[in-house]
Amino acid sequence: xxxxxxxxxxxxxxxxxxxxxxxxxxxxxxxxxxxxxxxxxxxxxxxxxxxxxxxxxxxxxxxxxxxxxxxxxxxxxxxxxxxxxxxxxxxxxxxxxxxxxxxxxxxxxxxxxxxxxxxxxxxxxxxxxxxxxxxxxxxxxxxxxxxxxxxxxxxxxxxxxxxxxxxxxxxxxxxxxxxxxxxxxxxxxxxxxxxxxxxxxxxxxxxxxxxxxxxxxxxxxxxxxxxxxxxxxxxxxxxxxxxxxxxxxxxxxxxxxxxxxxxxxxxxxxxxxxxxxxxxxxxxxxxxxxxxxxxxxxxxxxxxxxxxxxxxxxxxxxxxxxxxxxxxxxxxxxxxxxxxxxxxxxxxxxxxxxxxxxxxxxxxxxxxxxxxxxxxxxxxxxxxxxxxxxxxxxxxxxxxxxxxxxxxxxxxxxxxxxxxxxxxxxxxxxxxxxxxxxxxxxxxxxxxxxxxxxxxxxxxxxxxxxxxxxxxxxxxxxxxxxxxxxxxxxxxxxxxxxxxxxxxxxxxxxxxxxxxxxxxxxxxxxxxxxxxxxxxxxxxxxxxxxxxxxxxxxxxxxxxxxxxxxxxxxxxxxxxxxxxxxxxxxxxxxxxxxxxxxxxxxxxxxxxxxxxxxxxx
Amino acid sequence: xxxxxxxxxxxxxxxxxxxxxxxxxxxxxxxxxxxxxxxxxxxxxxxxxxxxxxxxxxxxxxxxxxxxxxxxxxxxxxxxxxxxxxxxxxxxxxxxxxxxxxxxxxxxxxxxxxxxxxxxxxxxxxxxxxxxxxxxxxxxxxxxxxxxxxxxxxxxxxxxxxxxxxxxxxxxxxxxxxxxxxxxxxxxxxxxxxxxxxxxxxxxxxxxxxxxxxxxxxxxxxxxxxxxxxxxxxxxxxxxxxxxxxxxxxxxxxxxxxxxxxxxxxxxxxxxxxxxxxxxxxxxxxxxxxxxxxxxxxxxxxxxxxxxxxxxxxxxxxxxxxxxxxxxxxxxxxxxxxxxxxxxxxxxxxxxxxxxxxxxxxxxxxx
Numbered sequence: 001x002x003x004x005x006x007x008x009x010x011x012x013x014x015x016x017x018x019x020x021x022x023x024x025x026x027x028x029x030x031x032x033x034x035x036x037x038x039x040x041x042x043x044x045x046x047x048x049x050x051x052x053x054x055x056x057x058x059x060x061x062x063x064x065x066x067x068x069x070x071x072x073x074x075x076x077x078x079x080x081x082x083x084x085x086x087x088x089x090x091x092x093x094x095x096x097x098x099x100x101x102x103x104x105x106x107x108x109x110x111x112x113x114x115x116x117x118x119x120x121x122x123x124x125x126x127x128x129x130x131x132x133x134x135x136x137x138x139x140x141x142x143x144x145x146x147x148x149x150x151x152x153x154x155x156x157x158x159x160x161x162x163x164x165x166x167x168x169x170x171x172x173x174x175x176x177x178x179x180x181x182x183x184x185x186x187x188x189x190x191x192x193x194x195x196x197x198x199x200x201x202x203x204x205x206x207x208x209x210x211x212x213x214x215x216x217x218x219x220x221x222x223x224x225x226x227x228x229x230x231x232x233x234x235x236x237x238x239x240x241x242x243x244x245x246x247x248x249x250x251x252x253x254x255x256x257x258x259x260x261x262x263x264x265x266x267x268x269x270x271x272x273x274x275x276x277x278x279x280x281x282x283x284x285x286x287x288x289x290x291x292x293x294x295x296x297x298x299x300x301x302x303x304x305x306x307x308x309x310x311x312x313x314x315x316x317x318x319x320x321x322x323x324x325x326x327x328x329x330x331x332x333x334x335x336x337x338x339x340x341x342x343x344x345x346x347x348x349x350x351x352x353x354x355x356x357x358x359x360x361x362x363x364x365x366x367x368x369x370x371x372x373x374x375x376x377x378x379x380x381x382x383x384x385x386x387x388x389x390x391x392x393x394x395x396x397x398x399x400x401x402x403x404x405x406x407x408x409x410x411x412x413x414x415x416x417x418x419x420x421x422x423x424x425x426x427x428x429x430x431x432x433x434x435x436x437x438x439x440x441x442x443x444x445x446x447x448x449x450x451x452x453x454x455x456x457x458x459x460x461x462x463x464x465x466x467x468x469x470x471x472x473x474x475x476x477x478x479x480x481x482x483x484x485x486x487x488x489x490x491x492x493x494x495x496x497x498x499x500x501x502x503x504x505x506x507x508x509x510x511x512x513x514x515x516x517x518x519x520x521x522x523x524x525x526x527x528x529x530x531x532x533x534x535x536x537x538x539x540x541x542x543x544x545x546x547x548x549x550x551x552x553x554x555x556x557x558x559x560x561x562x563x564x565x566x567x568x569x570x571x572x573x574x575x576x577x578x579x580x581x582x583x584x585x586x587x588x589x590x591x592x593x594x595x596x597x598x599x600x601x602x603x604x605x606x607x608x609x610x611x612x613x614x615x616x617x
Numbered sequence: 618x619x620x621x622x623x624x625x626x627x628x629x630x631x632x633x634x635x636x637x638x639x640x641x642x643x644x645x646x647x648x649x650x651x652x653x654x655x656x657x658x659x660x661x662x663x664x665x666x667x668x669x670x671x672x673x674x675x676x677x678x679x680x681x682x683x684x685x686x687x688x689x690x691x692x693x694x695x696x697x698x699x700x701x702x703x704x705x706x707x708x709x710x711x712x713x714x715x716x717x718x719x720x721x722x723x724x725x726x727x728x729x730x731x732x733x734x735x736x737x738x739x740x741x742x743x744x745x746x747x748x749x750x751x752x753x754x755x756x757x758x759x760x761x762x763x764x765x766x767x768x769x770x771x772x773x774x775x776x777x778x779x780x781x782x783x784x785x786x787x788x789x790x791x792x793x794x795x796x797x798x799x800x801x802x803x804x805x806x807x808x809x810x811x812x813x814x815x816x817x818x819x820x821x822x823x824x825x826x827x828x829x830x831x832x833x834x835x836x837x838x839x840x841x842x843x844x845x846x847x848x849x850x851x852x853x854x855x856x857x858x859x860x861x862x863x864x865x866x867x868x869x870x871x872x873x874x875x876x877x878x879x880x881x882x883x884x885x886x887x888x889x890x891x892x893x894x895x896x897x898x899x900x901x902x903x904x905x906x907x908x909x910x911x912x913x914x915x916x917x918x919x920x921x922x923x924x925x926x927x928x929x930x931x932x933x934x935x936x937x938x939x940x941x942x943x944x945x946x947x948x949x950x951x952x953x954x955x956x957x958x959x960x961x962x963x964x965x966x967x968x969x970x971x972x973x974x975x976x977x978x979x980x981x982x983x984x
Contacts, residue, residue: 012750013921016794017913020925021906027936028902032895034943038853039891046853050887055850057843216839218846232838 055231056219059192062212063158065239067172067202069248070274070475074163076172076203081159082139084152085127088116091151100148104141105131127153129194133291160196160290166283168251170311171244171275171411171473173201174289190214196290201311202242202473205410209477209485212239240485243475245274253602254279257595263562263582264312264452267599270460270568270577272490273469275409276603278453280312305558306583314407314414317449318581321536322377322520322588323564324398324444326462326506329370331397332385333502340505343367346380350439357383357439360537374509375519377535379443386442391433394441395421401458401496402468403450408493409471417454420447445539455566456579457493462506463532463568463577466496510534511571521565524593529604532574533567533596535588538581560584565592569600576603628911628977634904635676635955635970639669641885641897642956648863649884650958661958668960672967679971683979687972688919691742695764698735701728702771709775717775727961729772729780733787734968737926739764740788744795745918752796755804761792778831779949783933790929791922831947841948844880848942852886852894859890878957879950882942901935901954911977920976927969 038046049055067076084105091097094116095109102109112130119128134142142154160175176199178191188197190213197211198204215236220229254265258281267276284301293301301309310316332338348364350357359365359379365372373381386394398404404419420441422433440446453471461468470491477486496503510532513519520535539561563585568574578596585591647662687694701719705728709716718725740761747757765788772781797805817825826836834841851865865887886894908928915921931954938953940946952962 013748013918014913016796017909017921017925020794020929021909024902024905024909024932027932028898030945031936031939031943032898034940034945035852035886035891035894035898038849038943039855039886039894040857042853043856043891046850047856049850050854055843055846057839218838218843232835232842234839 056221058217058219060215060217060234060236061157062214062236063238064160064212065206065210065477066241067210068241068243069246069251070244070276071247072243073248075168075244075246075248076160076162078158079161080156081133082136083129083132083155083157084134084138084142085129085155086112086116087127087151087153089151091149094151097149097151100145101130101142101152104138104145105134107131127155133159160287162286164248164252165287166285167255168246168248168278169201169283169286170280170313171201171246171278172286173198173203173205173412174286175199175203176289199289200412202244202411204412206242206474206477210239210242213237238480240477240479242477245269245276245472245475246278247276247603250599250603251277251279253277254595254599255281255283257598258582261582261585261591262306262312263580263585263592264316265578265580265595265599266313266452266456267576267578267603268456268460268471270464270469270574273457273460273472274475274490275471275473276576277599278311278313278473280310280316282306282308284308311411311413312581312583313452313579314409314411315451316581317415317417317451318562318564319446319538320403320444320448320450320455321538321562321564322379322444323455323459323534323536323566324448324450325374325377325382325442326458326510326534327398327401327403328382328385328389328394328442329374329506329509330401330498330502331389331394333370333505334397334498335389335393337388338370338385340371340501341369343369344373344381344384346378348380350380350383352383352387352436352439355436357436370505371509371512372518374506374534375512375516377513377520382442383439386438387435389438389442391438391441392421392423394438395419398448400494401461402494403454403458407451407453407457407471409453410473414453415449415451417451418447418449444536452579452581455564456577459510459534459566459568459579460574460577461496462503462510463571463574466498466503467492468494468496507532507571510567514567515571520589521567521593523589524565524597526569526597526601529569529600530571531567531569531597531600532571533565533593535593536564536566537586537588538562538564540584557584560586563588563590563592565589565596567593567596567600569604576600622981623978626978626981628974631904631907631911631970631974631977634900634907635967638900638904638955639672641900642881643669644862645881645885645888645956646958648865648888649881651863664960665958665963668963669967671960672963675964676967676971676974679968680975680978682975684920684923684972684975685917687738687923688742688745691739694735695739698728698732699767699771702732702768704728706771706774715775715777717777717780724960727959729768729775729777730961730965731968732768733784733930734927734965734972736765736768736784736788737791737930738923740791741919741922741926744791745922748795748918748922750796752798753792753801754798755801758792758797758801761788764788777950779951782949783930783937783951786933787926787930790933791926794925794929795922831949834944834948845942845944845948848880848883849944851883852943855887855890855894857891859886859888859893862888864888878952878959879938880942881957882939882953885956886942898939901931905932905935908973911973911980914980915976916980920979924973924976927972930969931966 063078066074068074088094098112099109102112115130116128139154142149162172175196178188178195178197182188182197183191183193191197198207213236215234217233218231219227220231221227250267254277258265258279261281263281265277265279268274269276288297345367346359346365348359348362365376365378368378368381398419404417406414406416425433437446441448457468457471470493472488474488476484476488479485511530514521514525514531514533521533525531540559563582565588566579568577578599580592580595582591643662643665646665650658650661705716705719710718710720710725712718717727717729719728743761765784769781769784772784830837830841834845865884885897905928908924908931912921912924912928915924934951934954937946937949937951941948952959954966
């Protein structure tokens with residue numbers, strides 16, 4: 001007890017406790033007065049309010065931001081949609097109201113009652129959605145019969161509308177109802193079940209920007225559920241508008257060119273990395289996602305062998321085929337395995353070990369050095385180089401050129417591609433690297449896999465003298481007042497550190513491929529502007545494997561090679577780079593190159609391009 | 618060792634009061650959840666009874682030993698509390714954007730509830746030794762301020778602003794009870810008056826908005842403001858005699874948010890009216906005055922300060938919670954003692970009452 005000192009008088013404590021008691025009484029008196037005020041004085045009024053449950057909260061959805069192309073052409077907007085709901089407690093007698101309504105909504109009364117019963121767990125003052133997006137005629141019919149339809153409410157909600165059906169669907173993406181996982185993951189704090197969120201493409205990438213903030217109002221309603229007074233309103237904040245780097249004219253041109261085929265086209269401004277067009281074919285109907293599609297429609301989409309739901313430009317992994325030869329050429333030149341004068345003789349085949357590796361040209365190319373080898377795409381020349389460089393050194397160059405890893409474009413599910421190494425193969429298959437495989441990968445066959453956007457970035461960097469820009473899809477974000485909220489500028493992902501000589505030789509090879517007789521893309525040259533490019537024909541399956549199938553013709557189609565063409569133009573100081581892949585298009589020179597050529601023409605001043613260039617300045 | 622007088626002086630009144638309040642709590646909770654749509658909610662009152670039983674055991678555990686042991690172990694208890702709060706920051710379970718819970722698999726606990734007791738015990742130890750009729754000087758207050766701010770800061774980090782404020786209120790009122798020297802008091806008040814605008818100046822826009830909404834729920838008509846309106850309608854519509862048990866319509870229509878936890882009083886007020894609500898208020902008043910009486914009749918300063926602290930804790934929770942649901946106070950997540958659903962809250966309150974009984978039954982013991 002000795003510790004408790006200094007206290008002269010234990011009574012002191014007790015006196016102070018008495019002080020607290022007074023404070024406590026005062027506080028409780030305050031509570032009692034308030035209680036009296038609410039219950040005794042305000043009791044009548046509050047009971048009235050409570051009886052009709054008349055203070056309700058209504059949500060105001062924020063209009064989602066719009067999406068424009070680089071020139072300000074609108075690509076996605078919102079249109080008003082009319083949804084019909086019923087508030088069971090206001091709709092009494094419910095059966096009668098539903099009976100009146102059923103015919104107008106093209107449902108049977110029983111179907112509607114079923115919907116209401118499903119939601120019976122909800123409080124009866126909460127609206128039950130009966131039919132979304134009714135047409136204007138139905139709307140008019142309901143308005144006319146208003147008095148026979150108590151408790152029926154029509155909400156106008158903004159619905160996403162993609163202006164150009166199927167166009168740029170893989171870039172823009174689509175919306176879908178928020179899933180339970182998304183709701184619980186915490187990334188969508190403002191969302192509720194039934195909300196639509198971006199599921200794919202730009203709609204998903206820029207979800208937080210496009211979404212805006214929900215508002216709402218407190219309203220007082222009468223016994224019929226009609227609003228008599230708005231007590232307080234919190235305005236919704238509309239989402240920001242997004243301007244893409246896409247050029248809609250060019251985009252449409254590419255879509256036109258690729259129509260009916262499976263494949264991808266991507267175009268980029270090599271000076272900035274801005275994506276000018278990105279097409280993946282076949283496409284899908286984005287509006288169908290918003291209005292809801294049937295199970296059959298969805299089944300048809302996902303079982304289509306041409307994979308319409310995949311953005312082949314960034315998700316599609318293909319053997320690069322002959323377009324890869326520039327990597328082999330660069331590796332050979334930089335490693336000193338060859339120089340500009342080194343020639344190899346091509347008799348049309350190359351013997352390695354006890355196997356014969358054929359050149360695509362049966363008669364052979366004769367003696368070629370690196371520039372002609374690129375121009376004429378001589379396989380034998382690159383077999384020789386590949387054999388000397390070896391897989392692992394080749395892989396270093398491929399990686400340095402941006403292959404084997406995503407480019408970082410702001411779109412979902414971007415594929416890595418694959419740059420094989422001997423260690424990779426041993427780990428993967430357990431079998432050591434075979435010398436012959438050096439030959440296959442040197443011409444872009446074998447294990448190599450690239451995405452069209454990777455190949456495009458590579459060619460754009462060769463074209464602009466060595467800067468690898470991160471492919472950019474967003475131009476800027478503006479708020480509804482038109483003020484720029486965020487503006488994107490070109491980002492350098494890497495710089496190619498090769499000698500000027502190497503660069504020069506590769507660029508010449510690409511120029512000669514299009515502009516000299518014997519070049520593989522000679523047919524696609526353009527008198528107005530010099531184009532540089534490289535064709536490729538990617539083997540899909542070993543042609544020996546014959547499958548037994550019912551439909552020989554279809555099997556034949558799916559065994560055809562993929563056609564590549566990657567190019568930039570003008571050859572000096574390029575303004576556009578294009579990568580084209582046509583699945584089962586057989587030859588790069590005949591199917592893919594004309595598409596790229598048409599794109600370049602459109603962009604650099606074909607029929608409508610002249611004024612476009614002027615507009616851009 | 619066992620003293621017959623312990624039984625003789627056992628505080629049966631306190632125990633009875635607790636049981637009555639707990640029973641009212643379970644009944645109100647039954648009414649609040651039984652009409653609910655989801656089964657896990659509907660059985661909450663059963664879980665509440667289990668917690669109540671567990672709380673009774675904790676209560677017994679809290680009066681069996683001599684409370685002076687707490688005086689000796691105060692620093693260990695305090696350290697354990699701080700450790701628990703740190704653990705919450707690192708391993709706590711995220712619920713609705715904040716980390717307040719420690720998940721033990723079969724049961725989740727909210728340590729900030731229990732830790733109120735840890736703080737009260739530590740402050741009681743310090744104050745009971747240092748008290749003088751002249752009051753505390755600033756220098757003497759450094760230790761209690763640090764003792765308070767440490768858990769306060771950790772709880773703000775969770776973030777749980779309401780509970781953190783409760784810590785300040787409990788510690789602050791205990792300190793005022795112990796008396797602050799006049800000059801120090803003036804200094805403290807002046808410093809506070811300067812600090813508030815200064816801190817305000819450095820806050821970010823959204824933080825200011827959050828505080829303004831906290832102080833004035835009408836600023837958030839879709840969230841807190843709406844809840845308060847519905848709560849006021851529920852309470853007011855109870856009028857003088859109430860709508861009757863299980864007849865509360867605001868409640869059954871699920872207009873009330875959190876009707877089983879923070880807004881439980883609205884359910885009671887709607888169904889039992891002014892008369893029922895006043896009975897409830899008087900029971901709480903009785904509980905608090907009883908606690909203060911225990912404080913006053915304790916023979917040693919530690920017992921007095923401990924009982925005062927614990928009673929303050931109960932008082933503040935009652936006052937803030939009932940004030941909030943009637944629109945007198947900011948909307949904060951402070952449970953109503955013994956009535957609101959919540960295991961951590963129930964157990965903590967029962968332990969507090971155990972401590973009060975402990976002090977009460979040993980008031981005639983001398984060593």
